[in-house]
Amino acid sequence: MAPLKVYGNVFSTATQRVFACLHEKNLDYDFVNVDLSIEEHKQPPHLARNPFGLVPAFEDGDLKLFESRAITLHVSYAYQANGTPLMAEDKKMPIQSVWMEVEAHQFEPTTGKLVWEVVFKPMLGMTTDDEEVVESEKKLEEVLEVYEARLKESKYLGGECFTLADLHHLPNIQCLFGTPVKKHFEARPHVKAWCEDIMARPAWVKVIQKLSPPLPLNIPKLLFKRRVAMNGYDVVIMLPVRETMT
Ligand SMILES: N[C@@H](CCC(=O)N[C@@H](CS)C(=O)NCC(=O)O)C(=O)O
Numbered sequence: 001m002a003p004l005k006v007y008g009n010v011f012s013t014a015t016q017r018v019f020a021c022l023h024e025k026n027l028d029y030d031f032v033n034v035d036l037s038i039e040e041h042k043q044p045p046h047l048a049r050n051p052f053g054l055v056p057a058f059e060d061g062d063l064k065l066f067e068s069r070a071i072t073l074h075v076s077y078a079y080q081a082n083g084t085p086l087m088a089e090d091k092k093m094p095i096q097s098v099w100m101e102v103e104a105h106q107f108e109p110t111t112g113k114l115v116w117e118v119v120f121k122p123m124l125g126m127t128t129d130d131e132e133v134v135e136s137e138k139k140l141e142e143v144l145e146v147y148e149a150r151l152k153e154s155k156y157l158g159g160e161c162f163t164l165a166d167l168h169h170l171p172n173i174q175c176l177f178g179t180p181v182k183k184h185f186e187a188r189p190h191v192k193a194w195c196e197d198i199m200a201r202p203a204w205v206k207v208i209q210k211l212s213p214p215l216p217l218n219i220p221k222l223l224f225k226r227r228v229a230m231n232g233y234d235v236v237i238m239l240p241v242r243e244t245m246t
Pocket residue numbers: 011012013014015036041053054055056066067068069229230231232
């Protein structure tokens with residue numbers, strides 16, 4: 001059987017989402033680094049894998065996928081018998097679906113902006129937009145109020161078991177827990193307990209170890225200058241030697 005292949009970048013939260021799923025399923029995979037610093041993601045070979053020029057992309061034999069959440073859904077269905085069952089039983093599936101949608105349409109837009117402003121911009125030597133942070137934090141508080149109410153009712157978002165609905169949140173939560181934005185999660189006891197629980201999962205701990213050196217970057221002596229497209233910005237950044245990206 002051809003090995004599963006993840007084309008992505010260790011700094012990409014969407015790539016990390018796929019890693020989290022593969023580790024929960026105890027699946028071996030090959031990781032192919034897509035070097036964002038040289039815009040490899042905008043070149044024809046990668047555009048053939050992801051026509052939007054984004055990471056990750058994924059291969060399971062002849063099946064070629066992009067969009068991290070579609071990849072985790074495929075892996076969860078196709079490898080049901082492996083590792084953690086990430087899908088709720090049939091009757092509970094609609095509730096899991098609701099929370100997967102909430103993550104994609106409420107949590108990700110808000111936390112994605114914050115991750116960009118308070119994690120990646122400083123890392124890239126760019127200036128954080130404080131107004132954007134204030135606005136996004138306000139929105140995050142509203143979103144987390146809903147989560148607090150939900151997590152008072154059940155241990156996990158989809159019910160009493162950990163599912164993809166929880167897993168999809170991991171990369172952004174992990175990033176934000178290294179920043180002052182953490183206070184909004186910690187101010188809500190059920191949200192705090194849920195974050196701590198899911199971040200401590202052995203599969204996620206393995207992903208974090210795999211991403212080493214962790215954020216923020218350990219800037220080594222050798223740096224090189226690159227123009228990169230990130231989140232719609234065209235920026236020139238100083239990047240460390242390639243090995244930190246593999
Ligand atoms: N919805 C997509 C988002 C993919 C995405 O935005 N990837 C980012 C990294 S997390 C990327 O490729 N950024 C490069 C760019 O914007 O040029 C998914 O979940 O796969």
